[in-house]
Amino acid sequence: MSPRSASIGSWLEGFFRDETGGSAAEFALVVPFFVLLVFGTIETGIMLSAVIQMHYSAERAARCLSVNVSGACSTATIDAYAKGFYNGPPLTGMLFTHDAAFCGNAAIPGHLVKGVGTYTLLDGFHATNVSITAKACYPVI
Numbered sequence: 001m002s003p004r005s006a007s008i009g010s011w012l013e014g015f016f017r018d019e020t021g022g023s024a025a026e027f028a029l030v031v032p033f034f035v036l037l038v039f040g041t042i043e044t045g046i047m048l049s050a051v052i053q054m055h056y057s058a059e060r061a062a063r064c065l066s067v068n069v070s071g072a073c074s075t076a077t078i079d080a081y082a083k084g085f086y087n088g089p090p091l092t093g094m095l096f097t098h099d100a101a102f103c104g105n106a107a108i109p110g111h112l113v114k115g116v117g118t119y120t121l122l123d124g125f126h127a128t129n130v131s132i133t134a135k136a137c138y139p140v141i
Helices: 003-017 023-065 079-083
Strands: 092-102 109-122 127-139
Touching: 003 109, 023 079, 023 092, 023 109, 023 127, 079 109
Parallel strands: none
Antiparallel strands: 092 109, 109 127
């Protein structure tokens, strides 16, 4: 064995025994999953905010139709009225509709407002469309 091959062999042996960069390698393996977890949690929270805002808008619209003290609500303008209360992230195809329905007890007539929209959930690799629906029924007073 030549002295050069012996020095290469001892260098490789020392290289494979060296543990000084172990934590950097572990960090490089764990960070991508941690970043996806953190940003996925944030994105899911934003989507849940859209769900809450959609329910709030439907509830306000159903109540306005039932009470209608100011005369600002009608079945023809309920979509614009409900969208005025929505303060969440942008939804594509957001639409609020009205149906005459019975709320809770079958003997009590009421106003049912349904809302639908699509949220684009970004998971880091591609976009996923999530359908968000809400409905609220308020009895006629």
